[in-house]
Amino acid sequence: MLDELHVQNVALIRDASFAPASGLTVITGETGAGKTALLSALKLIVGDRADAATVREGAASALVEGRFFAGSADGEGVDAGEDGGHVAMRKVSADGRSRVTMDGSMATVGQLAATVGKSVDLCGQHEHQHLLKPANHVAMLDAWAADSIAPVLDAYRAAFDAQSEAARELERIKEAARTSTEQLEQARFVLARIDEAAPSLEEYEDIMRELPRVENAEALAQEADAAYWELSHEGGAVDAVRSALRHLESAGEMDSSLAPLVETLTDASYALEDAEREVRVYRDGIDHDPAALARMQERASALQGLMRSYGPRMEDVLAKREEAARTVAAVDDADRLVAAAQRACDEAEQALQHAAKALDDARAEAAPRFAELVNAQMARLEMGSAELVCHLEALDRAQWTRTGASKVELLYRASSGMTARPLARIASGGEVSRVMLACKVVLGAADERETLVFDEVDAGVGGSVAVALAGVLADLAKTHQVIVVTHLAQVAVRGDAHYLVRKNPDGADGIPETELSLIAGEARVAEVARMLSGDTSEASLSHAREMLAAVRGR
Structure with a gap:
């Protein structure tokens, strides 16, 4: 999980530090204050592509430094040891060139993505969403139903490897028989x-x-x-x-x-x-x-x-x-050698077919149960009759891999009667984020992604849905480190840490500057009041205090 982030000269941010809680961290601020600059910094430190537009105007380069630890969302078992954590640095020059260091040594962007990036899910813009890649869906189902799927998956992989080796040996013998x-x-x-x-x-x-x-x-x-x-x-x-x-x-x-x-x-x-x-x-x-x-x-x-x-x-x-x-x-x-190798290959193929069926059966049994639980969370988020469908499709034998003999894909049906479509074709970023949120809550501790960053998750949300969304995010923060950019007071009051983003039109160098600060006490009350009504009247402040007190009393 992310322990601390230091950002210099990224978009409107000149210099800022960010230390999220191990549970739920909320980021708020007025529209245009520069919340996206912090998200841009997060994208850089997890291995996203960079360009010169990322660098603050007038600066020679942008710098993002992050310290990541392995640990649970409740703060227990945090491992800051030699093998449990990483310190990463990403520097992007004004001409677009990028430089990376990992734990004090030079590294590539690919290495950054493979180490830090694999533990962080940016759930906002489509190109960053782990959920939108069908190749990841089978891993989600397997992780959720590990007790029933892991044993048959191991058996399938052993059978797949044995059949592959038998096929290679058969081809070797046939090739030898064709010796000039x-x-x-x-x-x-x-x-x-x-x-x-x-x-x-x-x-x-x-x-x-x-x-x-x-x-x-x-x-x-x-x-x-x-x-x-x-x-x-x-x-x-x-x-x-x-x-x-x-x-x-x-x-x-x-x-x-x-x-x-x-x-x-x-x-x-x-x-x-x-x-x-x-x-x-x-x-x-x-x-x-x-x-x-x-x-x-x-x-x-x-x-x-x-x-x-x-x-x-x-x-x-x-x-x-x-x-x-x-x-x-x-x-x-x-003839004798080819026949013997063919028999061995056929036997290995038969064993693989049995293992593939057992794996498909286990996944087919788990898929509707997983989808049902996700749909329950989606209903909790008041997404109407929208539902998730966990679809299994048998692959041609030539397409089998060590992952399995069938394709597993999560499809989305916007309302009853409509055709379920791939998640990547959902237009609304907020809709995708809420589906992701529902999936993550169901996955719980089985999810390999320790840190989840949500942007647009509350787009177009209000009223009772806002309360439900806040509750779901709080539940998710029991098993993950959750960072949310939000405009909802109902979500903001549930944060274990609350960061406020402000835009200073007169920065130190005369260029507008985004400032990031951790707020608590009356400063937090004032920000929640602003989110509720746009002002800090006594009524708004009183309402904000009541909401914060209600959360503390849970």
């Missing part, structure tokens, strides 16, 4: 060449590890034999250590401090004896087999040839083999 002759022959050649060598990652790693030893078998045998001779011949390393050990053992009988050295040489003697045996075993185990070497080199060459063609790694060769195999199989076994 050249591609098919290439795949068969790759498959035959790799399969002829029958490579494996384990074999390649074993060959690369063993090949250097087999290639150098003769040299390894010579080096191992030389090492063995150095260890084992008379006077060699083993004998030398044993001789040194005997001398130290003899000396140790005379000097006990040599015991650790004797132990060290003893360990060394054992280690050398072990090394002597292991070198001998290694030397004797070397098999210099030219035929085996030739076979291993030939195998290594074959595997490396595959890697040069399809590598660079053996893993790439094996992946290429699988790709080629799939291509060949898709063509050679096309």
Whole structure:
């Protein structure tokens, strides 16, 4: 919801601040005072299009800053945390260029509309009305009847996604079956060449590890034999250590401090004896087999040839083999694969049809109940025999989306006997606003739009209808933040906050200026009196006090 708005140089507003209540905020003022300038500022901050005419005469740019929080209309649960609120700024220069920042960072108008704009509904001029877009009607019905519709909608979407995936897989297999002759022959050649060598990652790693030893078998045998001779011949390393050990053992009988050295040489003697045996075993185990070497080199060459063609790694060769195999199989076994994919697609389609019917049934059951409640609110607003019709129309299969298999549209019948028509074709802005008001009251907390701004909602209204309208707006303010531009005293007295718009013909820069002020006490009494009778006579003031007191006593 909107916490605070700061406006500079928008239309007749030079500088103004606006901090609406979390419930009902009313904006009043004489005709021509500049109430539309504040609405223009609101439109800018929610992502509406801007032009140079928005900028106050003589100013270089217009600026609108807004702070928005997520929270309930009663003020509880207001979240001003890092993820719960946004601070937005929109600057429009005199040449029509626009600049946006969100939470201190540069942003686009589209991002502004997608964040701030999605929580605010401007219910006045037709181009801003959420209600007039048929694409939004199904979401309104689904939100209102979420308990019955949400489960079947989730099931429908799951079935829709599954059918879409099955259809894509069927098309992929059919496309593979239509593979060109050249591609098919290439795949068969790759498959035959790799399969002829029958490579494996384990074999390649074993060959690369063993090949250097087999290639150098003769040299390894010579080096191992030389090492063995150095260890084992008379006077060699083993004998030398044993001789040194005997001398130290003899000396140790005379000097006990040599015991650790004797132990060290003893360990060394054992280690050398072990090394002597292991070198001998290694030397004797070397098999210099030219035929085996030739076979291993030939195998290594074959595997490396595959890697040069399809590598660079053996893993790439094996992946290429699988790709080629799939291509060949898709063509050679096309009929079976296409049939299997077609069966899967048909089954998914059947499941989708069942899910679509369940969703249509749930919406068809909820639609007249929703319309009945809206019509009750419209009757409360004394809109005569006008009524809202929640119309469902089945779509062609090709038009189905994740939203559903039918179109949901709210239609308006101006009086009994007349044909229900799309809401967008209603001529009266006040009429549209009152239909919107009735819908919003019925939606209640299910409505995703937290802030509702009404302009023209009381156009042509008076008498008992004005009282009813004020009551409906007050009810709506229990679940939403409601901002109303009104000329009705019956509405003005119900506001939790009351702003007065005045026009100063002699502004600070010599240009007429719109001033916005929060009024209370006697100032509010005087404004309500003016709205009642056009003057502030004692009778009007007394009547205004009575109306305000009656509201406070509710």
